[in-house]
Amino acid sequence: MPEARLCDDVLKVAFPAIRQNAPVCAKSSHFVVPKDLLPAITHYLHTQPNFRGRLTLLWACDHRPVRDTYGLYYLFTLEGSHHWVMLSTELIGNDRLFPSITPHIHAAHWYEREIRDMFGLIPQGHPDLRRLVRHEHWPKGMHPLRKDFPWDRVLGRQQGEHHFRHIEGEGVFIVPVGPIHAGIIESGHFRFSVAGEPIMQLELRHFWKHRGVEKLFEQQTLIDALPLAERVSGDTTVGHGLAYCQAVETLLHLEVPRRATYLRTLFLELERLSNHLGDIGAMCNDTAYALAHAHCGRMKERIMQLNDRLTGSRFLRGAIRVGGVTRDIDNGRLTEIVEELNRIQLDFSEVGAIIFANASLTDRLETTGILHERTAWDHAVMGVVGRASGMDCDLRRDRPFAAYDALPVNVALYRYGDVRARLRVRGDEIHESIRLIRELRGKIPDGPIANEPSRSPDPGDWTLSAVEGWRGEILYMVMAGEGGRIHRCKVRDPSFVNWPAIQWAVLGNIIPDFPLINKSFNLSYAGNDL
Amino acid sequence: MFRIIKKSLKIGVVTGQYQKGEPAAVPVVPEVKKKAGLFKRSFAIREVDTGSCNACEMEMNALMNPVYDAEQFGIHIAASPRHADALIVTGPVTVNMERALKDAHKQTPDPKLVIALGDCAIHCGMFKGCYAVTGPVERHIPVDVRIPGCPPRPADILEALSELRNGRP
Structure with a gap:
């Protein structure tokens, strides 16, 4: 596809430090990116009019025992051509920090928090580093998708508190709903802040049903x-x-x-x-x-x-x-x-x-x-x-x-x-x-x-x-x-x-x-x- | 208005247009039957999902559609455990839902029945042993009736409830 090849070339010219790898599936390109460059290149992909990349998937992978690294993978779908552009980077050895892209790509918000909970990798500069999957009663240091975490480990319980965002002011009150709802629905928690009738803020709290x-x-x-x-x-x-x-x-x-x-x-x-x-x-x-x-x-x-x-x-x-x-x-x-x-x-x-x-x-x-x-x-x-x-x-x-x-x-x-x-x-x-x-x-x-x-x-x-x-x-x-x-x-x-x-x-x-x-x-x- | 009436007349009655369910493999214990007898012809159920894949919820919802119409037997879904005669629990009990399940059970007035719906609620199914799952429902609260299946068909659920209430579905 000539159009896709053109996109690849534009990216390589804009960011000479990136290296192109063989694509993993059809209609896609794969680049290996130095981790410091991630915010810049993702911002470029997301906002450039001829790319307009939509963050489609963001995941991490613990490569141990084969090699002592964590891989991070960012998948973007380009608007128009629906071509996939994948960026990957590696955290080597004891490196646990990676730059957050959430400040300019909102869609990454939950993905990065999930990676933090499941792998213990920390997205630096993320605006909200509260726990997502791990509820407050999970003991510290539990990161289930790390390879050294046994799948049948019995989790203990610790004291903890979840801090919801809250709005202050006269007449503002909070309506918590769930996790068990009135109808035959699944479990999840919703917290509304209202003043009078209209909802001023809704905060979701999910992952009650996390089954691993x-x-x-x-x-x-x-x-x-x-x-x-x-x-x-x-x-x-x-x-x-x-x-x-x-x-x-x-x-x-x-x-x-x-x-x-x-x-x-x-x-x-x-x-x-x-x-x-x-x-x-x-x-x-x-x-x-x-x-x-x-x-x-x-x-x-x-x-x-x-x-x-x-x-x-x-x-x-x-x-x-x-x-x-x-x-x-x-x-x-x-x-x-x-x-x-x-x-x-x-x-x-x-x-x-x-x-x-x-x-x-x-x-x-x-x-x-x-x-x-x-x-x-x-x-x-x-x-x-x-x-x-x-x-x-x-x-x-x-x-x-x-x-x-x-x-x-x-x-x-x-x-x-x-x-x-x-x-x-x-x-x-x-x-x-x-x-x-x-x-x-x-x-x-x-x-x-x-x-x-x-x-x-x-x-x-x-x-x-x-x-x-x-x-x-x-x-x-x-x-x-x-x-x-x-x-x-x-x-x-x-x-x-x-x-x-x-x-x-x-x-x-x-x-x-x-x-x-x-x-x-x-x-x-x-x-x-x- | 005419269109609505015409449509309803054209469709007629659909209730009961399903294949009858299998009778439960394990008969209900007499003590449980005695307890269930107290509720006579009105049986309020509270459904609690502790980590199911939502197929069991879909089948519970189907129970209330015009084809199965569990309402005609006096079975209804209560909005709060405090209004319920029975808790139907689906899914293996996850670490995060454990406390919520115990709370709901505590809030249900006695005498009450606990029904474990689906394989996951009975023996955790394929989630058995996982770090995020604390065990089947009976590890946390006493279970009176078990309805196996992944998920059980609505007809089987009706059959089990009927057996529980001495042939009165």
Whole structure:
């Protein structure tokens, strides 16, 4: 790609001290950067008009016992070309300090705090060095992703206190909510500062459900860890499973049969359908519009039962495997699926007409919880939430995986960034998913559904894999270790990126609208906390 | 208005359109049944998530949709543990959620039932032994009923609740 090569050259001219490495995956370039140069080069990538890089992933890796270094990796997606630029640097020996890029790239805020908690590396100049994953009762010096930290270590408890940000002034009071919520929701803590009705500040406190997923990956072999990936976030079983499988297949140099890629696409779209239908219902329910909730709940249940009939799991668990899929869906079955989906589409169109004709619902949704395009850009927000705020990104179109190279996707895009826009994006995507499955049925080739892995991975090899799940971009970085084991697996659910943005979307809204705004984001706590 | 009524008439009743669940493998202990009998036809449940992958939550939510409609059997979700007759706990108990779970249990008025939902809550599933997980639910609070599955189907959850309440779902 000449354009990408041009970008590389521009970077090398601007920063002669950097060294180009071989790219780790397609459509990407990789540079090794001296650590002192990191703030300057990331700032350049982020702000230069011909780059406009969005921080997509930031992770660290403990390279011991092979070499005594910590690696830091910064992945940027360039706007326009969707090319990946990766910067990496190493902290050698006892060096535990690295320069923070958060002061000018807001999206790095949680990543750097996470690295500090999990590895004990300190981002110098970070504006907020409170603990993130490790709650106050964790003893000092516990950094689980260091290689010298045993995975089954029993953590003690110490006394400690978490300091929330607070606003002072006459009539300001604080409303703490959680970690256990009133509905059937996951655990997380929200702290509102209000004066009168409008929210002046919201502070999130998550990681209540931190289960040590990334450490558990390191105890498993590449092939066996798939069930764990499927349980990172239960509602995104296929998204996470697929992203993990793609990474492993790259490491094993394993080709996936064409039919299997189509079936994977089918599963991913079915997952998107069931979740979007449920979300639209749940958003209506949070405005006390029970009729729409009942209709959407009913349609979602039809998809879940369809999943169950197809694969024996309502969440499509175990449908995907490394090298392909576990069971074939013959063409007669596919026709049945399409017929069922056609009925659901008609049904949904009728319900949609009722929902959008309801003036009191529109009144609740419009101008509620606006996430401005600028805020969305600063936080590198993506997925459904991003597309409702004018962020034109969808991996199915930008970096096609599975069978999306043969199935072009029309990306739903809205600019208002309010709850209604997020509802509209979901509505449009439901129609688009059904259209894709219809098109898929016509194009699916015959053939085998899985290939067996024949080689073992080379220790130290690593790769990145990206999948557009129903929430947004799911990224996996998998590095192979000795004997087919995993040396490091970085999991990034879109929730991790989108959660901080909600703190800005609620400002000026009233607390009773918070559940509605939260539902319109519908982020995973489990995928965020890991 | 006409459109809404037309749609409702067209759809008709969907409740019960699901495959019946499997009866529980392990029968409920008589003492637990006796305790559950106190709640008669109104059974308020508080759901506590201590680290599940959220699939169990999705199935609990599905229980309340028109197809399963657990509400018709007098099962409802209470907004606070203080209003609850039973706690349904999902997920292995994480280090960070341990205290919150114990607090919620303490705040639930006696007599109360504790139901461990899903494999993770029963034996930690694949998170067993990890540094961030302190053990299954029963290590922290006494558990009366176990509903296995990863995640259990809504029909199985209904079946288990029915068994608990002597055939009254």
